[in-house]
Amino acid sequence: MGRFITRRLLQQIPILIGVSILVFSIIQLAPGDPLASYTQDPNMTKETLEALKEAHGLNKSPVLQYIDYVKNALQGNFGFSFQLKQPVEKLIAERLWPTFYIAFGSLIISIIIAIPIGVISATKQYSVFDYAGTVFALAGISIPAFFLALLLKKWLAIDLRLFPLSGIETPGAMYTGFARMMDYLRHTFIPLIVLGLTGAGGLMRYTRSSMLEVVRQDYIRTARAKGLKERVVIYKHALRNALIPVITLLGFTLPTLFSGAVITEIMFALPGMGKLQHQAVMQRDYPVLMGTNLFLAIFTLLGNLLADISYALVDPRIRLD
Amino acid sequence: MKYLLEVKNLQTHFFTEDGIVPAVDGVDFELEPGQTLGIVGESGCGKSVTSVSILRLVPNPPGRIVGGEILFEGKDLVKATESEMQSIRGNDIAMIFQEPMTSLNPVFTIGKQISEAIMLHQKLDKKAAKERCVQMLKLVGIPRAEQAVDEYPHQFSGGMRQRAMIAMALSCNPKLLIADEPTTALDVTIQAQIIELMKDLKEKLNTAIMLITHDLGVVAEMADHVIVMYAGRVVEEADVIDLFKDPKHPYTIGLMKSKPSLDGNAKRLDVIPGAVPNPLAMPKGCAFHPRCSHAMDICKEKMPELNKFGDNRKIRCWLHEKEGGEK
Numbered sequence: 001m002g003r004f005i006t007r008r009l010l011q012q013i014p015i016l017i018g019v020s021i022l023v024f025s026i027i028q029l030a031p032g033d034p035l036a037s038y039t040q041d042p043n044m045t046k047e048t049l050e051a052l053k054e055a056h057g058l059n060k061s062p063v064l065q066y067i068d069y070v071k072n073a074l075q076g077n078f079g080f081s082f083q084l085k086q087p088v089e090k091l092i093a094e095r096l097w098p099t100f101y102i103a104f105g106s107l108i109i110s111i112i113i114a115i116p117i118g119v120i121s122a123t124k125q126y127s128v129f130d131y132a133g134t135v136f137a138l139a140g141i142s143i144p145a146f147f148l149a150l151l152l153k154k155w156l157a158i159d160l161r162l163f164p165l166s167g168i169e170t171p172g173a174m175y176t177g178f179a180r181m182m183d184y185l186r187h188t189f190i191p192l193i194v195l196g197l198t199g200a201g202g203l204m205r206y207t208r209s210s211m212l213e214v215v216r217q218d219y220i221r222t223a224r225a226k227g228l229k230e231r232v233v234i235y236k237h238a239l240r241n242a243l244i245p246v247i248t249l250l251g252f253t254l255p256t257l258f259s260g261a262v263i264t265e266i267m268f269a270l271p272g273m274g275k276l277q278h279q280a281v282m283q284r285d286y287p288v289l290m291g292t293n294l295f296l297a298i299f300t301l302l303g304n305l306l307a308d309i310s311y312a313l314v315d316p317r318i319r320l321d
Numbered sequence: 322m323k324y325l326l327e328v329k330n331l332q333t334h335f336f337t338e339d340g341i342v343p344a345v346d347g348v349d350f351e352l353e354p355g356q357t358l359g360i361v362g363e364s365g366c367g368k369s370v371t372s373v374s375i376l377r378l379v380p381n382p383p384g385r386i387v388g389g390e391i392l393f394e395g396k397d398l399v400k401a402t403e404s405e406m407q408s409i410r411g412n413d414i415a416m417i418f419q420e421p422m423t424s425l426n427p428v429f430t431i432g433k434q435i436s437e438a439i440m441l442h443q444k445l446d447k448k449a450a451k452e453r454c455v456q457m458l459k460l461v462g463i464p465r466a467e468q469a470v471d472e473y474p475h476q477f478s479g480g481m482r483q484r485a486m487i488a489m490a491l492s493c494n495p496k497l498l499i500a501d502e503p504t505t506a507l508d509v510t511i512q513a514q515i516i517e518l519m520k521d522l523k524e525k526l527n528t529a530i531m532l533i534t535h536d537l538g539v540v541a542e543m544a545d546h547v548i549v550m551y552a553g554r555v556v557e558e559a560d561v562i563d564l565f566k567d568p569k570h571p572y573t574i575g576l577m578k579s580k581p582s583l584d585g586n587a588k589r590l591d592v593i594p595g596a597v598p599n600p601l602a603m604p605k606g607c608a609f610h611p612r613c614s615h616a617m618d619i620c621k622e623k624m625p626e627l628n629k630f631g632d633n634r635k636i637r638c639w640l641h642e643k644e645g646g647e648k
Contacts, residue, residue, distance in 0.1 A: 218423040224378055225418075226438040226489070227410035230403075240428050316473040317427055 005309070012301045019297040020290070024069070027289050028062045034082040034284045056082070069290065078294075079287030083279070088291035091276060098168055099272040101184075102191060102265070103257035107250075109196025110203050115246075117200075118207025122215060122242075123234055133204060140201025146263050149194045153267075156190055163189050166269040191268045195261060199253065206249050210242040217241070244315050251307025255300035324392070325529050326352040326375070326497060331389035333367075333374045336382065342600040344370040346553035347389070349627065354496065357523065357530040359544030359561065361537060361576070365597045367553040368533045369419075372499045375531075376416055377406050393497070412442040415490035419502040421482035425474035431458075432470030435489045442493045457488040461518060480511035484518065491522060499531045504539060516542055537580045541565060546633070549573050552598055552608035555627055558635040569636050571613045607639065615640055 035052055038044045053059045057068055072079065078088040121133040157165045164170070168187050175183050214220065215238050223237040224230075262274030269275075273292060280288035312318045333345040345367040352358045360368045373379050374386055377398060391398040393414065398406065410416075418424045426434060435457060436450035445453060451470060458466035461484040474482055483503060490498055500519065504512040520543060523530055532544055540547055540561065547564050549557040549572065557570040568574045578591035595612040598604055604611050610620040619639050627637040 218418060218420050219426040221373075221378060222418065222424045222434075222486075222489075223426065225376055225410055225416045227407045227412055227441060228437065229407060237426050237429075241426070315428060316430075317475045 001309075001312070005305070008305050008308070012298075012305075015301060016294070016297060020070070020294055021066070023290060023293040023297070024062070024066050027286055028065075030284070032284050033058065034286055036284065073294075078291045081280075081285055081288045083283045083285050084288070088287045091288060092273070092291055092295055095271055095273050095276050098270055099261070099265075099274070102188065102195065102261055102270065102272060103254070105188070105192045106195030106199060106261075107253065107257060109192055110199035111250075113196065114200040114203035115207050115243075118204045119211055119234065119239060119242075121204070121208045122211035125212065130208075133208070137201040137204045140197055140199075140204070142201075143198065145194055145198045146267060148198060149190065149264060149267050152190050152194060163187070166267070168270050188268075188270070191261075191264050191270065195257075195264055199257075203246070203249065203253075207242065207246055210245045211238060214238045214242040240314065244311065247307055247310045247314065251303050251310075254303035254306070255296060323353065324351045325354045325356075325394065326531075327390075327392040328371070328375070329390040329392070331371065331374060331391060332387045333370050333379055333384060334387050335384045340601045343553050343603070344384070344600065345374060348550070348553070348555055350548050350555065350558065352497070352529055352531060355523075355527045355529055356546060357532060357544045359540035359547040360531065360533045360550060361535060361540055361547060362550035363535060363597050365600070366550045368535075368550055369501050371550075372416070372501050372531065372533050375499065376410055376414060377401070378410075408442070411438045411490075411495075412493045413495055414497045414499065415493065415495040416499040416501065417483070417486050417490050417503045419505050421479050421486055421506060424486055425477075425482055427474055430471050430473055431477065431485050435470075435485070435492055438489060439492050453492065454488075457492045458485070460491075460522070461485070461488045462514075463488070479507055480514065483507060483511075483515055487515075487518065487522070491526065491528065494526065495528060497529045497531065499533070501533045502535070503532075504536065505534070512539075519543065537565075537576065549576070552600070552603065554608065554637065555635070556609065556637045558627075558633075560633050563634060569630075569634075569641055570638050571615050571640070572609050575612075607637075 034056070035049060035058070038049060038052070050059075057065055060068070069079065076089065078092075080087055081091060084091060117133045117136070121130040124130055153165060156162050164187050166187075169175070169180070169183050170187075173183065215234070220233060220238055223233045228237070261272065262278050264270070265272040265274040266278060273295070276288065277292045279285070280292065328348055328350050331345055331348045332343065335342040335344055348367070348371055350358065350360075360371065362368050370379065370384070375391055375393075375398065377386070379386060386399055389399065393409070398409070401409070425431070432451055432454050435454045436447070439445055439450040439453050440447065443450075443453075454470055455466045458469055463469050463481060463484055469477075469481075474485075477485060483506075487503075503519070504515050507515060516539060519530070522528070530543070532540065534540060544561045547559060547561050548555050549564075549570065551572050557564070557568070557573045559569075564573065565577070568577050572593070575591070575593035579593060581590055593612055598608055598611065604621075606622045607613070607616075607620045607624055610616040613620065617639060625637050625639045625642060627635050628642065629635050630641070
């Protein structure tokens with residue numbers, strides 16, 4: 001296992017180099033540049049603009065710019081945000097934890113909702129519960145996150161006044177310890193539910209179809225023929241097998257959770273990666289764009305690695321070495 | 322009590338979108354303790370459905386036992402509750418399936434899968450169950466049993482998996498073992514080994530066996546008594562020697578002729594013309610009449626009864642109706 005992980009981590013290096021070249025090219029090809037907004041400023045002279053370009057290395061050829069970027073990045077220096085006037089690594093680090101929290105929190109909610117419903121739907125195929133679950137999943141897949149977010153905000157935050165409208169903590173409250181945790185939870189309840197519900201639909205359908213296939217297998221009949229209780233047959237013998245394909249889906253979901261929450265983060269004014277990236281795109285903030293995209297690439301690769309390792313943990317037929 | 326298992330007029334039907342499939346349509350037979358009963362017939366004649374009906378493992382929907390009784394030690398399993406069935410399955414009645422390659426759960430070790438039943442029915446703790454498991458694996462002739470308990474099914478060959486299935490089935494000393502085509506999926510040398518093993522274990526443990534197969538060789542080798550099924554019904558029942566020496570029902574005769582023999586000099590094997598009838602459109606009268614070379618007018622009109630001839634023989638055929646058969 002250890003050897004496998006090391007080998008896989010080493011394999012990621014060429015992939016990351018490729019990704020960085022691709023992302024760099026796309027950013028360069030996009031119209032506009034970071035200094036475009038300054039040209040609107042009547043006080044800005046041509047000379048100052050040139051001097052600024054020079055200072056940021058923007059007048060060099062793209063190839064040289066890329067080489068400079070990689071040189072700095074290898075030393076842990078991912079550049080300086082043009083707009084926020086802060087080092088990129090600091091900006092990402094600040095937004096990492098809220099993003100992590102929202103991503104994993106909503107993933108856990110999705111799993112808690114989707115897997116039991118998927119299993120029950122499959123074992124009681126074509127029952128009222130199954131149809132209700134299917135309708136729920138369809139709704140989860142097709143209702144856009146922003147719309148659900150607006151509905152829940154109106155209902156829970158405005159009408160019932162149960163939760164705050166936006167933000168991640170009460171400004172200026174300076175809670176500590178448990179009170180601070182509860183404050184976080186209260187602020188993020190609606191976004192977590194929104195992301196959890198919209199993610200649960202697909203996962204539930206996936207669990208259901210995987211489960212339906214497994215309960216027809218011969219070894220499930222063997223398990224019943226041993227006299228095992230139906231609960232043990234379903235939740236031990238069948239579920240463990242049914243989860244194998246679900247893990248693949250989760251491996252792919254992880255990176256989209258880090259980037260896909262952009263709209264939700266903006267709507268709830270959460271200081272996360274999505275919001276940072278959105279701002280950077282709007283302002284052509286090259287270093288921040290490079291930094292966040294590389295970060296997401298790393299997470300995609302880590303997600304895949306995590307899925308492969310979980311595979312081996314669940315399915316003894318898969319050996320990693 | 323004379324019989325361990327008594328099946329009376331068992332009817333298991335499948336309710337499909339195209340109509341009702343009477344997979345088992347009035348099957349009767351008895352099994353004495355320690356006896357081996359062979360059930361033979363072509364694919365689709367209802368042998369396997371009969372066996373899963375006894376364990377009440379008919380997939381529902383679409384299948385359901387719609388009538389009859391299954392008396393096991395005098396208790397009617399058709400009316401038993403699910404939890405009563407759970408304490409019988411794997412404990413009093415165990416089953417071996419046709420497909421050893423897919424009948425074991427790929428994500429649990431062999432040892433875990435065998436000890437599960439032992440812990441459940443014999444109330445042994447984990448350690449004792451594992452010891453019993455090693456003992457069972459040795460009994461069925463698995464080499465390196467101590468290591469093999471911790472291995473996964475994919476590390477076993479087909480023959481070893483079937484041995485493991487047998488070990489699992491026998492681990493709680495069942496009174497009845499249902500073997501549903503236990504050798505069909507194995508190659509010939511392994512088949513012989515598995516049959517030897519089952520004969521051997523039967524003598525050691527005195528388990529009654531219900532052997533479902535379409536391989537007449539296996540029946541001749543193992544069974545004491547045989548029933549021949551066709552289209553969901555028993556067409557002939559006899560002791561194994563009588564059946565092979567003097568088959569009566571035209572279908573049984575056809576089966577006997579279509580098996581190769583070592584001393585025979587026939588260039589081609591005989592075949593029974595035609596195929597098993599579509600269960601949704603069973604022919605009127607005797608289900609076998611469209612394929613029967615002796616078919617008479619009455620065969621097309623009325624289904625014959627399963628009549629008794631002597632002590633151990635029953636035949637369902639109009640040809641033998643007048644030979645002094647009694648109901």
